[in-house]
Amino acid sequence: MKVDLTAVVPYGDTLGDGVMQLSFTLPVAMSAAAKEAARQLAAGLGLDNPAVVHAEAISDAFSFFVVYAACHKSIDLTKIVVPEVKLKVLTKPEIDSAIAQTLGRKLRVIGACIESDAHTVGIDAIINMKGLNGHKGLESYHEIEAVNLGAQVTCEEVIRKIHELAVDVVLISQVVTQKNIHITNLTKLVDMLEAEGLRDKVTLVVGGPRITHELAKELGYDAGFGLNTYAEHVASFLVQEIQRSPGAQ
């Protein structure tokens, strides 16, 4: 199978078939017209041969559809550039010794799930001793002093802790969002750090399923990590940062 990287389309079961699946709700009662509306909606997206394979009333005023269609709008993969955190992933001993050598003291890290977000799953995976999927968290690193502030921490509280603990690194997690509130929260923190004159004094990292490095940079963070990130990824990035900072040996 030879894929033309300059013209990639989705794959169903045959190269070039362009098959996609969609599911959505329309805020109208189920009817033949509603079903046709779902089909036309898919066609309007530029999809070929949309087939409404499932249509069901899910209340008196809502109907639910599953649609298959073909997408023949191709993408030139060779032209795509996605900024990612440039990272040489180090092992735990490498990270500890790099911090000891460069900093000569423990690296002080705080982590928080800020403002509206009550889901600590991400920050816990990165910071807590146990980590996730066998990847131990930052608490388990000898040269890192990590404090997990937990969920729904206000930006004011983050700033108070930066002062109180003389923090080097701030890790922010945003997991569950609604109407893009995660962007609002992240922006608020950066604005407040700048107003307090703290932004240049800390390394600021954000993580979460909706976070990309590009988005993080755009919002004024030093790095952004998405899914499948573990403590060693974040720690490796922090090592790079301290090694290239002016005070480093």
Add this chain to the structure above:
Amino acid sequence: MEKLNLDQGKIAHGRKLAASIVEQVRRHIDTHTTVSVERAVLRLLGIDGVDEAGVPLVNVVVEGLRREGVLDKGAMYWVVNGVLNLNLTVQQIAEDVARGAVKLTELPQGKTEDVQGLAKVLAESALSKLRFLRKEREQLGRELGKGREPLSYVIVATGNVYEDAVQAQAAARQGADVVAVIRTTGQSLLDYVPYGPTTTGFGGTYATQANFQILRDALDEVSREIGRYVQLTNYCSGLCMPEIAVMGAWERLDMMLNDSMYGIIFRDINMKRTFVDQFFSRLVNGYAGVIINTGEDNYLTTADAIDSAHTVIASDLINEQFALICGMKANQMGLGHAFEVDPQLENGFLYELAHAELVREIFPDCPIKYMPPTKFMTGNIFRGHVQDTLFNVCSAMTGQSIHLLGMLTEALHTPLMQDRFLSIESAKYVFNTIRDLNSEIGFRPGGFIQRRAGTVLDEAVALLEKIADVGLMEALANGWFADIKRLPDGGKGLDGVIVRSEDYLNPFIDMILQGGEAE
């Protein structure tokens, strides 16, 4: 049917330990009140509304008394004394206080027995309204019928109460038995209850009395339409838990999240405050016939579901005792647990069965609340739907009562209309297709499931022994629940805790404990 061959003596011993743990805290509860308890008392008396600045009148009155350092006698004393002096209603008194027209502490103090006598009459009048609403709920339940267990419990969380009402009705028509309105972020830390209908929450909607009413009305309407009484839930938690209990009672909510320790552990609310607040809130919940939902599931989202399974059982036993001292009956205790074992683990489902069956057998008469997987849910919604299906199977196989439906988009966003539909549909499918499986099966004597359940019970009792030794406050300070440490004088809201004076007046406590007409 008992399947685990548990050591009944051990369970009884665990209960006894939990009772002694709660008894120690009771001494603190019986000698203190809080600003929120006092505001709840005023709400029970019927004080409603806000002042020109939007501050609830109950806050205006209680804050004034606190500033003068006289709240230790109980807000009820001062308000009732005002009624005796001025011959106004309690509401008029509160309005006059807010306008600055009356200063309660400057009025002549009437004879103690007169104040106490009128206080009792007013309290009885409030309680009779609660009994009426309770009967109304029971009547509707009988007339329309309720769903079968496991009850399908879904959440709505739009931030806009009117949108919530639309989604709640849709969910009811889709087959939901219980609808919970998720509360907006951060309300737990407000030391007042917002007022009026609201449309601007994030990740949830403000808990206000007007919002409660809008949702209950919407569900009453749809309940009649579909011929099934759909229950409404909200959060009796945070700094205002006693007041929210009163609002829930007034608006005939059916269930309320009410945990004796959740606010302490997960919201960093001061423990001395919470213990007093949760006591009064549970008195009201109990009297109003509300089923409480406790929050043990949260332990497993922070700590490991296997390592910490015993903390769930220990906490359930403590929550049970805290409910019992408020006069609650077993059928009002929706004690919590969750399905949070790592899906990658070999035989993970067997652990889940053991844990779920264990809770069921330790609390046979409680409407156990079972929470879905959240910790290991990912953006792979298709796998998520399978995880939820296994959760549904486990729930039906172990006879859980209040089944909080998992959403395939958990960990992504608050549920979309279609997410809720798919979730209800698949749960109904599972519950129907294995309806009587629970009564057909047993677990192999001495097999993995029986042994695992026995181990968790042993560990839970050992933890209760440790807690009973040092006291609950110290246990919380040691981080024995959810690996989170809270200090007795740390956290929010300690300044709202007041030592009761000898002549503290709050007739509700004794009158509710005597039971009235509550079954």
